[in-house]
Amino acid sequence: xxGKGQPPxxxxxxxxDALIDNARTIARVSGTRxxxxxxxxAYGVGAVLASTALEQLDPWGYGVATIEEGAxxxxxxxxxxxxxFMPTRAQLFxxxxxxxxxxxxxxxxxxxxxxxxxxxxxxxxxDTGMGRAGVRWDEVDELGEAVDTPAFEGCYTHFHSADRTDxxxxxxxxxxxxxxxxxxxxxxxxxxxxxxxxxxxxQFAFDLVRPGIFLxxxxxxxxxxxxxxxxxxxxxxxxxxRIRKGENVSYGASWIAPRDTxxxxxxxxxxxxxxxxxxxxxxAHVLLRGQRCPIVGLVQMDLTIVDTGTLExxxxxxxxxxxxxxxxxxxxxxxxxxxxxxxxxxxxxxGSRLPRVAV
Numbered sequence: 361x362x363g364k365g366q367p368p369x370x371x372x373x374x375x376x377d378a379l380i381d382n383a384r385t386i387a388r389v390s391g392t393r394x395x396x397x398x399x400x401x402a403y404g405v406g407a408v409l410a411s412t413a414l415e416q417l418d419p420w421g422y423g424v425a426t427i428e429e430g431a432x433x434x435x436x437x438x439x440x441x442x443x444x445f446m447p448t449r450a451q452l453f454x455x456x457x458x459x460x461x462x463x464x465x466x467x468x469x470x471x472x473x474x475x476x477x478x479x480x481x482x483x484x485x486x487d488t489g490m491g492r493a494g495v496r497w498d499e500v501d502e503l504g505e506a507v508d509t510p511a512f513e514g515c516y517t518h519f520h521s522a523d524r525t526d527x528x529x530x531x532x533x534x535x536x537x538x539x540x541x542x543x544x545x546x547x548x549x550x551x552x553x554x555x556x557x558x559x560x561x562x563q564f565a566f567d568l569v570r571p572g573i574f575l576x577x578x579x580x581x582x583x584x585x586x587x588x589x590x591x592x593x594x595x596x597x598x599x600x601x602r603i604r605k606g607e608n609v610s611y612g613a614s615w616i617a618p619r620d621t622x623x624x625x626x627x628x629x630x631x632x633x634x635x636x637x638x639x640x641x642x643x644a645h646v647l648l649r650g651q652r653c654p655i656v657g658l659v660q661m662d663l664t665i666v667d668t669g670t671l672e673x674x675x676x677x678x679x680x681x682x683x684x685x686x687x688x689x690x691x692x693x694x695x696x697x698x699x700x701x702x703x704x705x706x707x708x709x710x711g712s713r714l715p716r717v718a719v
Contacts (some may be wrong), residue, residue, distance in 0.1 A: 365698040366678070369627035371715045372594035373683065374405050376413045383417055385585065390558040392565040393418075395443065395551060397572035398427035398433070404475050404633075404707035405576050405591060406716035408436040411641040413718075414575075415440075418536045420549075420568055421462075427452060443483060443514075447706070453477060460648040462513070466494035472598045481513035488517045489528070497535040500542050507544055514549035514568075515540060515716035522556035522564075523581035529557060531647025533564065556580035578692055578703035579629075590709065591692065592683025593714070594630035595664070597648070597675055609665050615639070622668050624648065626679050631663040633701040634681070644659075644698040646679045651685025682706075 371463055385513035387394055395404075396419055402410035411422055421441030424430045430442040443462045450473040456463050457480065466473050466485045474482050484507060485494030494517070495503060515538045522529045534617050536552055550566040557564040573580055577590035603609065603617045626646070630636045636659045638644045644651040646666055646699040653666040666679065 366596075367715050367717070368593070368596065369598075370632055370713075371717050372404070372406075372591070372710055373594060373717050373719045375588070375590050375592070376407060376409075376718050378577065379405070379410060379413055379575060380417065382577070382587040383419075383571065384478070385416055385587070386555065386558050386571040386574060387417065389561065389585070390553065390565040390569045391422045391562045393568055395420050395568040395570045396424055396575060397423040397554075397570050399423060399572075400708045401428055401429075403573060403576045403578075403704065404710040409716055409718055410575070411438055411525065412436065419562075422698045423570055427459065427461060429433060431455075431459045434459050442482075445485075447485075450474075456480075464494075464516075468503055468506050471503065474630065475509055475511055479509075479511045481511055483514035483516060483547075484512065486515060486517045486536055486539045488532040488539070490518045492518075496580070497539040500539045505544055507547075509545070512547045514541070515547045516551045516570075519552065519554060519557055522560070523552055523584070525583075528595045529560075529564070535612060554580070556584060559584045573704055573707075576707060578707065588702055589683070589689075589691070590716040592719075593628075593633075593681035593710065594683070595626040595646075595679050595681060597624045597673060597677040597679060598627045598663070599625040600668075600673055600675055601625075604689065609659075611660065612658060615657035615665075617667075622673065622676075623656065623665050624653070624668050624673050624679070626661070626664045626666060628664055628681065628714075629660045631661045631711055632714050632716050633682060633706065634659045634664055636702070638699050641698060644695070645690065647683075647685040647688050647690060648673055648677060648679050650688050652688065652690075 381388050398407045401407050421537040423443050425446045445464050464483050464485050488497045519529050551568035553564040553569040555571045558569040574587045577587050579586045605619050607617050639655040644655040653668050656667045692703045694701045
């Protein structure tokens with residue numbers, strides 16, 4: 361790869377057509393409208409980039425975790441509803457109003473406080489087993505007449521194990537349905553399905569589905585449909601040097617050359633999302649000129665060293681951390697496993713220093 365016209369150090373490539381295809385797959389399988397989750401900078405892909413691309417699919421709106429994330433989408437021109445899933449405090453309601461954001465509420469006090477400010481919509485979270493936020497499924501009677509208002513637009517829950525077939529998702533679904541029947545008023549929108557649940561079919565669909573990781577190229581479970589790859593991570597070779605047998609590289613002399621060799625220094629480090637000890641298991645590689653080159657030594661804050669052996673490498677060449685190069689591929693799952701993390705962690709850990717480039 362020549363790298364002409366690309367950023368000078370390292371970057372993330374986002375395959376927009378694959379992102380859109382993955383969203384279409386979720387919509388087709390679930391049979392309902394999308395509420396794409398673009399929190400955490402769209403799982404590291406780029407929230408504005410992803411949301412702008414998904415606009416052509418006419419989603420109901422977008423899901424975020426913080427007010428700041430919602431405000432960023434508004435500043436970028438997104439006008440659809442934006443649901444903030446993070447539990448909130450009444451002191452922040454003015455910010456929700458300012459940016460036209462929809463809060464997720466889970467107790468009588470916050471609902472009453474919100475509705476005294478006008479008729480702006482809100483959603484209620486029901487805790488059916490996640491155990492982190494929302495009103496308990498068997499205590500929804502406490503909401504009483506607080507939800508008997510047109511402003512009560514939606515109701516939802518979170519599955520803790522939708523990727524498993526142990527019956528827990530079905531149990532949570534039954535609890536959710538029982539809770540909704542107990543409410544003083546059924547809202548317009550019910551939604552429960554993340555990527556894994558949405559791919560399991562229409563029984564979890566309701567009025568909206570909330571895909572996340574599948575949109576961005578991560579498979580929520582081995583047995584479920586696989587998405588098209590969306591993210592590639594590239595880094596440029598900044599230095600090439602000969603190392604003699606017995607000489608060391610990186611901090612702590614963490615790798616000793618077993619033979620005379622050539623190493624290349626890449627312009628990406630743990631401040632960009634690489635994990636410092638990724639090479640510890642002896643399996644982590646990058647692709648250079650279509651060949652796998654092992655990562656050696658400790659990853660540094662800004663740099664990573666790879667053993668290129670007899671491969672002819674030059675300063676300016678482009679290494680692939682995740683993605684395809686000359687019909688060779690390193691998948692998200694593969695590199696995440698080398699790092700000892702799940703795909704979600706790797707993607708959301710991609711640093712802000714890396715430009716997101718639509719391809």
